[in-house]
Amino acid sequence: MPSGCRCLHLVCLLCILGTPGQPVRADDCSSHCDLAHGCCAPDGSCRCDPGWEGLHCERCVRMPGCQHGTCHQPWQCICHSGWAGKFCDKDEHICTTQSPCQNGGQCMYDGGGEYHCVCLPGFHGRDCERKAGPCEQAGSPCRNGGQCQDDQGFALNFTCRCLVGFVGARCEVNVDDCLMRPCANGATCLDGINRFSCLCPEGFAGRFCTINLDDCASRPCQRGARCRDRVHDFDCLCPSGYGGKTCELVLPVPHPPTTVDTPLGPTSAVVVPATGPAPHSAGAGLLRISVKEVVRRQEAGLGEPSLVALVVFGALTAALVLATVLLTLRAWRRGVCPPGPCCYPAPHYAPACQDQECQVSMLPAGLPLPPDLPPEPGKTTAL
Numbered sequence: 001m002p003s004g005c006r007c008l009h010l011v012c013l014l015c016i017l018g019t020p021g022q023p024v025r026a027d028d029c030s031s032h033c034d035l036a037h038g039c040c041a042p043d044g045s046c047r048c049d050p051g052w053e054g055l056h057c058e059r060c061v062r063m064p065g066c067q068h069g070t071c072h073q074p075w076q077c078i079c080h081s082g083w084a085g086k087f088c089d090k091d092e093h094i095c096t097t098q099s100p101c102q103n104g105g106q107c108m109y110d111g112g113g114e115y116h117c118v119c120l121p122g123f124h125g126r127d128c129e130r131k132a133g134p135c136e137q138a139g140s141p142c143r144n145g146g147q148c149q150d151d152q153g154f155a156l157n158f159t160c161r162c163l164v165g166f167v168g169a170r171c172e173v174n175v176d177d178c179l180m181r182p183c184a185n186g187a188t189c190l191d192g193i194n195r196f197s198c199l200c201p202e203g204f205a206g207r208f209c210t211i212n213l214d215d216c217a218s219r220p221c222q223r224g225a226r227c228r229d230r231v232h233d234f235d236c237l238c239p240s241g242y243g244g245k246t247c248e249l250v251l252p253v254p255h256p257p258t259t260v261d262t263p264l265g266p267t268s269a270v271v272v273p274a275t276g277p278a279p280h281s282a283g284a285g286l287l288r289i290s291v292k293e294v295v296r297r298q299e300a301g302l303g304e305p306s307l308v309a310l311v312v313f314g315a316l317t318a319a320l321v322l323a324t325v326l327l328t329l330r331a332w333r334r335g336v337c338p339p340g341p342c343c344y345p346a347p348h349y350a351p352a353c354q355d356q357e358c359q360v361s362m363l364p365a366g367l368p369l370p371p372d373l374p375p376e377p378g379k380t381t382a383l
Contacts, residue, residue, distance in 0.1 A: 165194025203232025
């Protein structure tokens, strides 16, 4: 038994058995259902096989697209009288009923529903609908794929319908797509036909050259340094002790100078005599540290420990000189003005201790002065 028949009997068996739990109706479905094209459903209706239709599955299904035809078996298209073609859509009496030819053309039937038109001079086309107008006379004037239009030859002049990207009376001008300057970051715009392309400079990418390439993506920095991206460049923030473009260089570590390495010269401290009143000239002097010398040594590379030692040494020397000056002043005062009534501040003896020496008379006490010897000014007789 062919496989198609087995499938058909299987479908009929399913129809007869129905769904489980529903009793098969025993009414006479076969009396009105064409069992050759379908089967009885549990509700007593006809269930048609594929390719058949109708209440009793009596009609075959025509081929899709069949217009003026019928069928004896499913998917057929048998044309009615006066029609031809695969879909029965071509009129065999087209030249007799209504001629499709225009502008005085003569219809000629070719059989099978096909025809052709014999056109008058100056006309052409399947149905003689076109006239030899400006487009035909100009000989396809439109360029770059443009379409010539002249109202099927009846227009006085032709026009060109241009493709996208071209303009002009005959579509001869290519539109410059770079006029709007679509490329960024100094890229070069290359015009095309209804398109453009950007020639990006180094460091940029994308259709409009707006994407800055990450120059740190390849991790060029060494020694664990942090990379900072720039335009077609990068910077490495090197850790201490390293240098170079990618921190590949090891920098030398400078050794701090010591006081032994840089001994103090004879010009580091200068002792100059103190200038001032007479008491200060008695063997006393002030130690002055030359600031220029300190600055010079600092510029020459004097280290911080040596500078501290120099300052401490200068401070001690200044303190020693100050103590010496104080002791000298005290000793000088005791030697010039010994204790007495003339050297202590008093209203009667104050002039004696300023600019004159204290003169004491050696006359015995109680003796009067000679009358012819008056007392000299500034002298006092001791009583």
